[in-house]
Amino acid sequence: MTREVDNKTTSGQEPALDLSELRQQIDALDSELVQILAKRSALTRQVGEFKSKTGLPIYVPSREAQLLDSRKAQAKEVGLSESLIEDVLRRVMRESYQTQNKHYLCACPEVQNIVIIGGHGALGSKFVTMFERSGYHVDIIDKDGWHEADSLFATAGLVLVAVPIRQTEQVIRTLSQLPENCILADITSVKSGPVKAMLETHQGPVVGLHPMFGPDVPGLVKQVVVISHGRQPEQYEWLLEQFRIWGAALIESTPEKHDEAMAFIQVMRHFSSFVYGAHLAAENPCLTELLKLSSPIYRLELAMVGRLFAQDPVLYGDIIFSSDTGKALLKRFHGRFDEAMALLESGDKQQFVSQFTAIAEWFGDYASQCLADSKKLLLKADDDRTLETGV
Amino acid sequence: MTREVDNKTTSGQEPALDLSELRQQIDALDSELVQILAKRSALTRQVGEFKSKTGLPIYVPSREAQLLDSRKAQAKEVGLSESLIEDVLRRVMRESYQTQNKHYLCACPEVQNIVIIGGHGALGSKFVTMFERSGYHVDIIDKDGWHEADSLFATAGLVLVAVPIRQTEQVIRTLSQLPENCILADITSVKSGPVKAMLETHQGPVVGLHPMFGPDVPGLVKQVVVISHGRQPEQYEWLLEQFRIWGAALIESTPEKHDEAMAFIQVMRHFSSFVYGAHLAAENPCLTELLKLSSPIYRLELAMVGRLFAQDPVLYGDIIFSSDTGKALLKRFHGRFDEAMALLESGDKQQFVSQFTAIAEWFGDYASQCLADSKKLLLKADDDRTLETGV
Numbered sequence: 205m206t207r208e209v210d211n212k213t214t215s216g217q218e219p220a221l222d223l224s225e226l227r228q229q230i231d232a233l234d235s236e237l238v239q240i241l242a243k244r245s246a247l248t249r250q251v252g253e254f255k256s257k258t259g260l261p262i263y264v265p266s267r268e269a270q271l272l273d274s275r276k277a278q279a280k281e282v283g284l285s286e287s288l289i290e291d292v293l294r295r296v297m298r299e300s301y302q303t304q305n306k307h308y309l310c311a312c313p314e315v316q317n318i319v320i321i322g323g324h325g326a327l328g329s330k331f332v333t334m335f336e337r338s339g340y341h342v343d344i345i346d347k348d349g350w351h352e353a354d355s356l357f358a359t360a361g362l363v364l365v366a367v368p369i370r371q372t373e374q375v376i377r378t379l380s381q382l383p384e385n386c387i388l389a390d391i392t393s394v395k396s397g398p399v400k401a402m403l404e405t406h407q408g409p410v411v412g413l414h415p416m417f418g419p420d421v422p423g424l425v426k427q428v429v430v431i432s433h434g435r436q437p438e439q440y441e442w443l444l445e446q447f448r449i450w451g452a453a454l455i456e457s458t459p460e461k462h463d464e465a466m467a468f469i470q471v472m473r474h475f476s477s478f479v480y481g482a483h484l485a486a487e488n489p490c491l492t493e494l495l496k497l498s499s500p501i502y503r504l505e506l507a508m509v510g511r512l513f514a515q516d517p518v519l520y521g522d523i524i525f526s527s528d529t530g531k532a533l534l535k536r537f538h539g540r541f542d543e544a545m546a547l548l549e550s551g552d553k554q555q556f557v558s559q560f561t562a563i564a565e566w567f568g569d570y571a572s573q574c575l576a577d578s579k580k581l582l583l584k585a586d587d588d589r590t591l592e593t594g595v
Numbered sequence: 596m597t598r599e600v601d602n603k604t605t606s607g608q609e610p611a612l613d614l615s616e617l618r619q620q621i622d623a624l625d626s627e628l629v630q631i632l633a634k635r636s637a638l639t640r641q642v643g644e645f646k647s648k649t650g651l652p653i654y655v656p657s658r659e660a661q662l663l664d665s666r667k668a669q670a671k672e673v674g675l676s677e678s679l680i681e682d683v684l685r686r687v688m689r690e691s692y693q694t695q696n697k698h699y700l701c702a703c704p705e706v707q708n709i710v711i712i713g714g715h716g717a718l719g720s721k722f723v724t725m726f727e728r729s730g731y732h733v734d735i736i737d738k739d740g741w742h743e744a745d746s747l748f749a750t751a752g753l754v755l756v757a758v759p760i761r762q763t764e765q766v767i768r769t770l771s772q773l774p775e776n777c778i779l780a781d782i783t784s785v786k787s788g789p790v791k792a793m794l795e796t797h798q799g800p801v802v803g804l805h806p807m808f809g810p811d812v813p814g815l816v817k818q819v820v821v822i823s824h825g826r827q828p829e830q831y832e833w834l835l836e837q838f839r840i841w842g843a844a845l846i847e848s849t850p851e852k853h854d855e856a857m858a859f860i861q862v863m864r865h866f867s868s869f870v871y872g873a874h875l876a877a878e879n880p881c882l883t884e885l886l887k888l889s890s891p892i893y894r895l896e897l898a899m900v901g902r903l904f905a906q907d908p909v910l911y912g913d914i915i916f917s918s919d920t921g922k923a924l925l926k927r928f929h930g931r932f933d934e935a936m937a938l939l940e941s942g943d944k945q946q947f948v949s950q951f952t953a954i955a956e957w958f959g960d961y962a963s964q965c966l967a968d969s970k971k972l973l974l975k976a977d978d979d980r981t982l983e984t985g986v
Contacts, residue, residue, distance in 0.1 A: 223642065223651075230638050230642075231662070234635070234662065234665075235669060237632075238670050242673040242674065251614065251621075254614055255614075275628075279629050279632075282630065284629060289632065291686050291978075293625065293628075295975070298977070303676075416889065422974075455887050468875075478935060479932050479935045480867065482935060482954055483928045484859075486931060487859075494860060496819075497819070498819070500808070502861075504972070505864055507968050508965075510961055511966040512962075513954055514958075514966040517947070517948040521947045525947070531939060531940075534939060536877075536878070540873050545925065545926070545929045553912045556908070556915070557912050560912070562876065566876035570901055571901045571905035574898040574899075577976075578895075581972065581976050587686055
């Protein structure tokens with residue numbers, strides 16, 4: 205305070221504020237911020253109600269883009285970072301996507317009931333909730349619920365198979381008595397076998413689905429669902445429409461193409477993480493020490509490996525062991541590991557550099573885009589850090 | 596509009612707002628938001644000036660925690676998501692850390708000049724800027740600047756070696772004529788060799804530094820710098836203080852422990868990404884197709900591999916080929932890959948599950964923490980997605 209008086213005396217101008225006064229003003233602004241966000245959230249809830257009545261989609265890319273563009277333009281005018289306001293608004297919009305809808309428009313009110321086999325499972329129960337929130341009557345069949353299956357099937361407009369991979373085809377084969385206009389669908393992470401089994405077992409509409417997300421997503425907005433068409437797509441159009449109402453992004457793929465892609469996306473990824481984890485556990489370094497010394501990207505990489513081991517070993521065993529395409533891919537991956545090791549042991553750094561350059565060419569522009577995206581993400585990851593240092 | 600009138604007529608109450616009115620109100624709130632953030636940023640700039648005069652650190656964990664706690668408490672009261680306000684404030688604080696300081700307090704005004712060898716390089720030039728912004732006179736020696744080296748060294752209080760790994764020790768060996776009280780330091784990503792070389796070449800204060808970040812970080816706030824003490828720490832205490840003023844987190848490690856950790860953190864990570872990239876390029880799948888079908892975590896994993904190939908092959912060749920500890924670690928990693936492949940080929944899923952479980956036990960609580968952290972981060976990554984779908 206003395207300092208402030210001194211300033212005033214010597215300069216004759218408004219004094220510079222001291223730290224605690226500046227902090228008080230910052231706190232006051234932050235408090236306004238909370239209030240604005242609370243008001244905003246009340247408005248987006250109203251938007252949600254409006255949309256659930258009218259069936260308008262929750263996520264509208266053009267509205268999102270227009271909203272961001274106006275605020276970025278305003279930010280530019282007042283000298284605020286455009287990427288700051290963009291990041292803040294995107295985070296705020298995520299919240300509103302998640303909380304907007306407790307209820308969704310029902311795309312097909314004529315459907316009497318939906319049966320979800322495995323509806324008590326992690327992902328199965330997610331779909332139970334989504335259908336129920338959209339006004340459908342949902343029945344669940346689980347391990348011990350098969351005695352009433354026939355009566356449930358009799359009126360079903362959709363039977364969704366949501367059991368573990370290794371049981372999927374076997375369960376499908378039991379479904380030969382469904383009403384002919386009933387849709388048969390599954391949500392397993394392989395598609396060739398299940399779609400084939402569904403087509404062979406059931407004569408009505410058939411569609412294979414693969415939701416590319418885990419049971420822990422807060423909602424389906426922006427989440428990818430792969431669609432492998434089976435038979436009579438016009439009969440299950442309402443089901444796809446229901447996914448769109450939930451905000452999902454539907455991507456079409458044949459069962460075969462899907463399974464080839466999944467060999468890369470799932471089998472190779474999970475297997476690599478498994479080997480990385482096995483290696484770490486065997487080497488037994490001090491994790492705390494490693495993390496303390498780490499760059500943000502390494503902490504992220506380690507988190508991506510570590511997260512596998514907080515999940516169900518049987519599920520991942522199923523994914524890795526059940527795909528022949530995956531196994532063949534891993535075998536070739538193994539061969540490439542051998543080659544890279546031989547290169548390292550030869551000490552031929554020049555050859556390493558030229559292989560590296562060739563791979564970079566294969567990645568093309570995507571590599572620099574990855575660098576830019578991951579930088580942005582690492583900054584976000586770092587926002588959450590609190591550090592206690594040792595020096 | 597007709598709709599609204601109807602509502603009023605039939606219900607006699609205030610009408611529900613229609614979508615465009617709700618959106619207008621949201622836009623008005625967002626506009627207030629921009630103004631508040633602009634005011635806040637003006638205040639934090641003043642905080643920055645205050646701190647740069649007084650030498651107070653930019654990042655003060657306790658202030659950050661207190662600020663977040665008050666707003667989260669307020670959010671709870673008004674029914675706003677606490678994690679939303681926390682994420683928003685953390686993002687806002689990042690911006691203020693980055694823009695707060697154009698100038699920093701000089702920890703040691705007595706230092707006449709600092710010489711940075713390799714100061715035109717990517718990371719070297721980052722340090723040139725940081726020292727200059729803190730009021731030091733900095734001279735740069737680069738490939739062709741050695742003719743004036745002796746006169747620059749004569750008055751130097753610090754000589755910082757910032758050249759590529761493969762040249763570091765060789766450059767250090769030429770520095771036998773530094774003034775005895777001059778600090779000799781390096782910023783290479785290996786520490787045993789360089790610290791040994793510095794101790795043997797120079798009789799005065801010696802310290803090895805490893806900044807765990809790339810040249811693209813916006814500032815040093817919360818960034819980790821590893822410190823390997825060499826000799827006469829009391830002589831270079833001001834240098835560490837300068838890093839603290841910049842906001843860096845200093846972590847002490849011996850050169851040997853550092854290098855062991857880096858075998859995991861750098862060598863293994865870069866080599867794995869290299870093999871993964873080599874495999875992808877050889878398999879040649881359609882990247883666009885893969886990305887379209889991907890889960891958020893796979894897109895992130897692919898980005899972490901792809902980013903490597905947007906960077907300097909020689910740098911990564913140096914990192915991988917220059918570490919004997921790293922090479923030995925990779926050899927054992929290779930062995931573990933062989934074992935995992937043999938397990939896969941045996942088809943023994945039970946054995947896979949029990950190995951998986953053992954690894955999960957090794958990771959301990961860290962695995963679930965990884966899962967939670969990566970979930971949070973994946974949500975942030977997804978905030979940035981805009982989707983155009985094919986169905």
